[in-house]
Amino acid sequence: MLEPTIFLVDDDASVRDSVALLLSLKGLRSQLFASAEDFLGTYRPEWRGCLLTDLRMSGMSGLELQQQLVERKVSLPVILLTAHGDVATTRAAMKAGAFDFLEKPFDDAVLVDVLQNAIAHDAAAHKQAFESARQRHRIERLTPREREVVALVSRGLPNREIALALDISPRTVEVYKARMMEKLDCRTLADVLRIAPQLEIDTDDA
Amino acid sequence: MHALAFVLGYVAVDWVSFIQPVLKLGITPWNPQTGVALAYLLWRGPKWAPVVAVGAFMAEVVVRDSPAPTLVLAASSALIALVYGGLAHFLAARPAGEETRVLSGAVRFAAGVVVASLMVSGGYVALFTVSGVLPDELAIESIAQYWVGDVNGILMLTPLMLAAADWRQGWRSVRARWTEVLAQAALVALFVWLIFGLQVSDRLRFFYPLFVPIIWIAARWGAKGAMLGALAIQVGLVVAIEDLNPVTPLIELQFLMVTLCSTGLLLGTVVTERANALARVAAGEAELRALLAAAPDAVITVSPGGGVITTNAVARHLFALDDESAAPPPLHELLPEVSLRAPEGRRSVAGVRRDGSSFPAEIAWAQLESPAQPGWLVIVRDATERQRAQAEARERDRILARAMRFAVAGELASALAHELNQPITALVSYLRASEILAAPLAGQDGRLDATLGKAVREAMRASDVLRRLRDFYQGGKQASDDVDIRACCASVARAVDARLQAVGAVLEVDVAADVATLRADGTHLEIVLYNLVSNAVDALAVKQSAGRRIAIRVRGEHDRTVLSVEDDGDGVAPEALAGLFEPFNTTKPDGMGLGLAISRSLVAALGGELTYERGARLGGACFRVALARQASAAAADTGT
Numbered sequence: 001m002l003e004p005t006i007f008l009v010d011d012d013a014s015v016r017d018s019v020a021l022l023l024s025l026k027g028l029r030s031q032l033f034a035s036a037e038d039f040l041g042t043y044r045p046e047w048r049g050c051l052l053t054d055l056r057m058s059g060m061s062g063l064e065l066q067q068q069l070v071e072r073k074v075s076l077p078v079i080l081l082t083a084h085g086d087v088a089t090t091r092a093a094m095k096a097g098a099f100d101f102l103e104k105p106f107d108d109a110v111l112v113d114v115l116q117n118a119i120a121h122d123a124a125a126h127k128q129a130f131e132s133a134r135q136r137h138r139i140e141r142l143t144p145r146e147r148e149v150v151a152l153v154s155r156g157l158p159n160r161e162i163a164l165a166l167d168i169s170p171r172t173v174e175v176y177k178a179r180m181m182e183k184l185d186c187r188t189l190a191d192v193l194r195i196a197p198q199l200e201i202d203t204d205d206a
Numbered sequence: 207m208h209a210l211a212f213v214l215g216y217v218a219v220d221w222v223s224f225i226q227p228v229l230k231l232g233i234t235p236w237n238p239q240t241g242v243a244l245a246y247l248l249w250r251g252p253k254w255a256p257v258v259a260v261g262a263f264m265a266e267v268v269v270r271d272s273p274a275p276t277l278v279l280a281a282s283s284a285l286i287a288l289v290y291g292g293l294a295h296f297l298a299a300r301p302a303g304e305e306t307r308v309l310s311g312a313v314r315f316a317a318g319v320v321v322a323s324l325m326v327s328g329g330y331v332a333l334f335t336v337s338g339v340l341p342d343e344l345a346i347e348s349i350a351q352y353w354v355g356d357v358n359g360i361l362m363l364t365p366l367m368l369a370a371a372d373w374r375q376g377w378r379s380v381r382a383r384w385t386e387v388l389a390q391a392a393l394v395a396l397f398v399w400l401i402f403g404l405q406v407s408d409r410l411r412f413f414y415p416l417f418v419p420i421i422w423i424a425a426r427w428g429a430k431g432a433m434l435g436a437l438a439i440q441v442g443l444v445v446a447i448e449d450l451n452p453v454t455p456l457i458e459l460q461f462l463m464v465t466l467c468s469t470g471l472l473l474g475t476v477v478t479e480r481a482n483a484l485a486r487v488a489a490g491e492a493e494l495r496a497l498l499a500a501a502p503d504a505v506i507t508v509s510p511g512g513g514v515i516t517t518n519a520v521a522r523h524l525f526a527l528d529d530e531s532a533a534p535p536p537l538h539e540l541l542p543e544v545s546l547r548a549p550e551g552r553r554s555v556a557g558v559r560r561d562g563s564s565f566p567a568e569i570a571w572a573q574l575e576s577p578a579q580p581g582w583l584v585i586v587r588d589a590t591e592r593q594r595a596q597a598e599a600r601e602r603d604r605i606l607a608r609a610m611r612f613a614v615a616g617e618l619a620s621a622l623a624h625e626l627n628q629p630i631t632a633l634v635s636y637l638r639a640s641e642i643l644a645a646p647l648a649g650q651d652g653r654l655d656a657t658l659g660k661a662v663r664e665a666m667r668a669s670d671v672l673r674r675l676r677d678f679y680q681g682g683k684q685a686s687d688d689v690d691i692r693a694c695c696a697s698v699a700r701a702v703d704a705r706l707q708a709v710g711a712v713l714e715v716d717v718a719a720d721v722a723t724l725r726a727d728g729t730h731l732e733i734v735l736y737n738l739v740s741n742a743v744d745a746l747a748v749k750q751s752a753g754r755r756i757a758i759r760v761r762g763e764h765d766r767t768v769l770s771v772e773d774d775g776d777g778v779a780p781e782a783l784a785g786l787f788e789p790f791n792t793t794k795p796d797g798m799g800l801g802l803a804i805s806r807s808l809v810a811a812l813g814g815e816l817t818y819e820r821g822a823r824l825g826g827a828c829f830r831v832a833l834a835r836q837a838s839a840a841a842a843d844t845g846t
Contacts, residue, residue, distance in 0.1 A: 012631075014629060018631070018636045019632075021635070022639045022642075025639050025643065088810055104631045104669075105631040105666065106631070106634075108638040
């Protein structure tokens with residue numbers, strides 16, 4: 001996994017240079033782009049961190065860049081740099097899911113605060129996405145029979161009734177249960193119940 | 207048919223009037239048949255002259271049993287037809303009936319008759335003399351008798367016969383004044399009796415009193431009446447003379463009759479002419495009265511001394527002159543600032559009503575060029591409404607110009623704020639970076655850290671100044687009125703009218719009825735429309751091909767009202783599209799490049815959107831202002 005980075009998009013070279021210097025002194029990594037088109041051209045899905053973009057640029061505007069990211073399902077948090085008075089545009093950006101906005105010129109303390117929040121938010125979101133992906137992966141390893149057992153277990157049925165429902169012996173149910181818990185990396189039945197909602201959907205499909 | 211009737215009539219009249227002939231020839235002192243012939247030619251046209259020739263020939267044969275050879279009779283008949291046909295042609299060049307309506311017509315008629323009949327009598331007598339029928343020594347006397355007979359017959363009968371179609375009208379006027387007619391008839395009878403009833407030697411001395419009734423009749427009834435009177439006298443004379451013994455030569459009487467007839471004709475025509483002139487004047491006056499009554503403006507006639515002579519109803523209403531019968535006040539009381547000197551002119555002055563109140567008036571005057579009644583004609587129009595409308599238009603223009611200046615300043619401030627905020631942002635960031643870099647040195651000199659902090663605060667202050675400047679021009683001054691879009695468009699059209707005419711462009715406005723009002727800031731909307739139309743005019747001014755149209759169209763689209771301004775110019779060039787709405791972006795040599803930037807800002811502030819597209823209808827540029835229909839939204843809110 002890559003180190004969190006601030007991707008700064010601004011068409012003013014001095015702004016790019018000064019903000020990059022300040023961020024590096026605050027111990028934050030940054031990567032600079034002169035236009036929204038540049039950023040979209042080089043973007044990689046594995047990039048972590050946040051996007052800091054000017055609202056008013058020649059060419060594609062910050063708002064249009066944000067809309068592009070929404071369309072491409074890029075989860076990177078977006079922080080908009082606005083001039084004072086772009087109230088309508090700022091409101092539209094926030095509605096469309098921007099993480100935050102900063103008025104130019106901004107103070108360094110506020111800037112770092114907002115950026116760290118965004119990075120934390122991105123990391124958390126990424127971790128959650130990673131976890132759910134991993135669980136999906138585990139669930140996919142279960143056989144159809146094992147899924148049926150999980151579904152019945154999560155409804156709180158005892159082994160005997162599960163055996164009756166599946167028309168197998170309670171002994172066999174024990175075997176399935178043990179194999180299923182091993183595959184799901186669960187030590188207790190409570191762990192299984194925690195991830196059961198995702199399994200329930202699968203059993204319904206089956 | 208009429209030709210046969212004519213021939214029979216001609217022969218009959220000739221037979222009746224065949225008195226005191228020279229040697230049984232057609233040379234008599236009274237020839238009414240010639241009058242009938244000329245009337246016929248004037249009525250049907252000179253091309254019927256051969257019929258007259260036939261009539262004359264038949265008369266010679268039937269009435270007179272003429273001793274002359276047939277060839278001579280035929281030649282003389284042809285002569286009569288030819289000369290009177292020519293006279294008819296000459297007289298027909300003027301309008302029919304003129305010989306008894308206009309004096310010049312009467313003179314022309316009489317002169318034509320005298321000349322033509324002299325030619326006929328001379329030629330007729332010459333023919334008979336040459337052929338040996340008439341002795342030479344009788345020639346001069348015969349010419350005179352024939353001539354007088356023809357002139358007499360024509361003057362008396364032709365005008366009367368031509369006017370026969372109006373006999374009903376004549377009969378009506380006679381019946382209306384029948385006592386006078388009786389008196390005149392009695393007088394004529396009395397004087398005729400005087401001539402013949404008194405057994406005196408020289409009867410012709412008593413002819414002259416006959417002028418009295420003829421002049422009386424002519425003065426009262428015009429030329430036709432006089433001719434009728436003369437005819438009556440003539441018939442009386444002829445009847446009387448036939449019974450007389452010894453025979454009085456009719457020729458002498460006929461000279462007097464010609465004089466009498468001519469007098470009656472000329473005097474009667476003058477009377478008719480005068481009556482017609484009076485009728486025309488009366489008609490003209492009636493027309494003028496109707497004109498003054500119907501005139502939308504006040505009309506006053508003024509004497510050279512400044513007294514008001516007449517006023518029309520509008521004038522009396524305007525100046526509150528309630529009492530129509532009272533003498534109107536002099537002009538200087540109604541229009542104190544006006545003194546009429548120039549022959550004509552127009553001015554804006556104050557008018558004063560009878561109650562002393564005053565009003566703005568626009569007047570125009572002209573001199574009356576009539577020697578009988580000199581003076582002035584003054585037309586007054588109440589300018590109150592017009593001046594108020596002008597003042598309102600000026601006030602609107604003033605508000606618009608002020609709002610426009612404000613919008614320009616706002617856009618400039620906004621652009622300035624954006625441009626300066628970039629370096630200030632960089633400056634603040636560099637300074638904060640410097641603070642961090644200088645931290646290790648802070649122990650050596652505490653002033654460095656403090657100085658960098660001050661520098662940051664100053665940069666922030668500069669940014670604050672920009673922010674306040676921008677707030678001043680943009681801070682929530684949008685009004686919210688019910689804007690009448692048609693009035694808004696009309697105002698814009700008026701503002702660009704002169705430029706439209708200079709370019710030769712036509713502005714069409716088409717506002718759908720269901721979106722005719724809009725809740726917005728009317729002045730700002732007007733500025734936007736003005737900017738867009740103004741751009742269109744500029745685009746059309748440099749257009750090469752013919753046809754210059756601009757169309758403002760307002761339509762409802764879903765929950766929005768869309769105002770589009772389209773032209774048939776060349777549209778926006780592709781390379782100019784990128785920064786079309788950015789400030790300081792212009793293709794005009796003397797443009798600031800703020801019009802579209804301002805318009806976009808104002809439309810955004812109205813909660814709408816300003817976009818450009820290629821015009822679908824006219825093919826040029828099309829700018830669309832899409833605004834939420836807040837009025838309808840509000841109505842929906844109250845409904846739920």
